[in-house]
Amino acid sequence: MELQFTDDEKAFREEVRAYLLANVPGHIRKAVYEERPLPREWQIEAQQILNQAGYAVPHWPVEWGGRDWSAVKRAILAEEIDRNSVPKPLAFNTALVGPVIAAFGSDEQKRRFLPAIANLDLWFCQGFSEPDAGSDLASLKTSAVRDGKVYRVNGQKIWTTYAHEADWIFCLVRSAQMDRPQQGISFLLMDMNIPGITVRPIPTIDGYHHVNEVYFDNVEVPVDNLVGEEGRGWDYAKYLLGQERTSMGNVGFSGRRLDRVRAIASQASGESGALINDPDFRRRLSWTEIELKALQLTQMRVVASARSPSDGPDPKTSILKIKGGELLQAAAGLLLDTLGPEALTAGFSAQHEGEDLHQGLDEKSAILSAYFSSRKYSIFGGSNEIQRNILAKAVLGLGRRV
Structure with missing residues (x-):
């Protein structure tokens, strides 16, 4: 089964692809x-190259750089990127804090932040999770008096991605103690250079x-950095989660990774021939490609019936x-298998910063x-367990009182 696109959507895909190949170094x-x-x-x-073409924040309001495109076109754009x-637009900027400011921020905040967020003149990170408040975000304790x-x-x-790179952080903070933990939470914007902020790296595997x-x-x-009303941060966080979700399946990313798997596996690999000819490897690769096609179809069905962000995710x-x-x-596992025993000789130092690691990593x-x-x-x-709970309640109707 092949996806069916209109002539306009097909032309749009070609336009996007040509721009990306011609302009991104x-x-x-x-x-x-x-x-x-x-x-x-x-x-x-x-991101600035994408923003010049209107590709960085197409889901934003038009007056702040958005494009009045369908959800299908936005999904095509994400897949082609x-x-x-091409590096995706920084999600913390374009998919998270930007839409919240556009919807709930003051006019001054919109003028000050939105153009800089879209163009990545300001780099934001997200301050939500805490040591005792991950999936149970309402139990957060960071206070704002x-x-x-x-x-x-x-x-x-904790787990604050790119905090060491960021210029600003958007945070959920507890500004009041209320009966319900979801109440009394506010949404603050903080300059990372303010005295009293300390960033410590967490080494990862x-x-x-x-x-x-x-x-x-x-x-x-x-106080001017408070977004919206004091105590309504939980509502804004829920709105944030309902924003741009047309690329959640990462179909383009997986497709690119599988293309690379095929390219490497097709190269000669000694006496036994190319890995692509190994029956077990071909079975796993074919299964993953079939599953990816099914996901692409599912994603487009979801996108085509996309609801308003105000309805929630x-x-x-x-x-x-x-x-x-x-x-x-699965694609990452296949990619690693293309190295064969040479994977055992690969290694890297967890002490490198991003720039050093880019220079120091060989292909293996x-x-x-x-x-x-x-x-x-x-x-x-949102862990897979949390996602399954959402599906059980909202789609299958399990756990509802009768």
Whole structure:
């Protein structure tokens, strides 16, 4: 079964592909194809190229750089960005904090932040999870006490991706103690250079420094940096989760990774011939490609029936999250298998920063790093267990009172 697109959608795909190949530098696309960590300046350069064409924030309001495109066109754009080895727009900016500011921020906040967020002139990270508040986010303890024209913030966030790269952080903080834990939470924007903010790296198994602990010690945040109303941060967080979800299946990413698997496996590999001719390997590769095609069809069905973000996240996107992560992991396993016994000789130092690691990883080490990194897809952004609970309740109707 093949996907059916209109002539306009087909022309749009070709337009996007031509722009990406003509404008995104080859060294950046090569690094993405080889799954090497990108230096900060390369990520910024790529997003600014996308933003020039209106490709960075097409789901935003038109007055702030959005494009009045269908969800199908936005899904096509996301797929082409991935398939052509172009860095995705920074999700913390474009899919998370930006839409919240556009919907609930003051006019001054919109003018100050939205153009810079879209163009990655300001790099945001997300301060939600805490040591005792991960999936149970309502139990967060980081406090924000108002003192005149500032909030004094104290507490800790954890697993904060790119906090060491970021200029700003958007945080959920407890500004009041209420009967229900979801009440009394506010949404604050903080400059990472404010005195009292400390960032400490968390080494991960893929050898790449990308997550951190962030500590707040009596940090003074201007009251003007409160987004929306005090105490409504939980509502804004739910709105945030209902935003751009047309690429949750990572179809383009998995497709690109499987293309690379086929290319490497087709090369001669000694007396036994090319790995692509091994029956067991071909079976696993074919199964993964079939599953990816099924996911692509499912994603387009979900996208075609996309609801308004104000309705909250479509629970069916949990299917995309679960299956998309599983296929990324399966493709990473196939990619690692192309190394054969040489995978045992790959290695890297977990002490490198992103720039150093980009320079220091050979192809074998980059593949090994990508394999380890893929383990996170079943955990971050809402674990697969949480996603299955959502599907059970919202789609299957299980657990409802009768």
